[in-house]
Amino acid sequence: MSRALAGADLLAAARSAPGFMPDDEGTALYAAACDVAVPGPLLEVGSWMGRSALYLAAAARESGRLVITVDHHRGSEEHQPGWEYHDPSLVDPEVGLVDTLPRFRRTIADAGAEDVVIAVVTRSEVLAPLWSTPLALLFLDGSHTEESAQRDQDAWVAKLAVGGTLAIHDVFPDPADGGRAPFGVYTRVLASGDFEELPGTGSLRLLRRLR
Structure with a gap:
């Protein structure tokens, strides 16, 4: 049995965990998850080695979610051989593919968060048709190609409860700062008229579902 840590301890664990999310954005994600008023779980699409999951776990611990x-x-496009963020140590030699699940599980176990974090190992569009529980918070941080970002939007945004919060990571209005796919999701969702924007931090955008 893993030890169950308090929310503050999980925040500290998140800050030292492997990953790409800056602490100010992670802390903003944690605060957004704490502030959401509707019932339901917190769901993230795209976990890497578990850093963002721990920010959410800290909020879940405090709110009973x-x-x-x-x-x-298996990693996103940029994690594959020949790409900028490829790490050979993450390749499973038995199958020749990236496998971040062992590192993810170690991150969650070391932080004492196994009782509040449930990992589903599949593509998001495979799970989505099977999912029926309204979400209190949806965090989109999966692959950033146009096709996959649109697919995640189509699969999951409708599953967010009215009053729930949509968090989108790596939203960069200036193309020079990063990929455009998350920005496209953000602009499409906002243009739908079904969401209002909340204060964001850095590349993290937050929106509340109105209807």
Whole structure:
């Protein structure tokens, strides 16, 4: 049995965990998850090695919720051989593919968060048709190609409860700062008229579902 840590301890664990999310954005994600008023779980699409999951776990611990993480753990395009963020140590030699699941599980176990974080190992569009529980918070941070970002939007945004919060990571209005796919999701969702924007931090955008 893993030890169950308090929310503040999980925040500290998140800050030292492997990952790409800056602490100011992670703390903003934690605060947004704490502030959401409707019932339901917190679900993230795209987990890497678990850093963002721990920010959500800290909020879940304090609010009595659960965190669902959805990731195939084979890495995004930029993590594959020949790409900028490829790490050979993450390749499973038996199958020749990236496998971040062992590192993710170690991150969650070391932080004492196994009781609040439930990992689903599959592609998000495979799980989505099977999912029926309204979400209190949806965090989109999966693959950033146009096709996959649109697919995640189509699969999951409708599952957010009215009054729930949509968090989108790596939203960069200036193309020079990063990929455009998350920005496209953000602009499409906002243009739908079904959401209002909340204060964001850095590349993290937050929106509340109105209807």
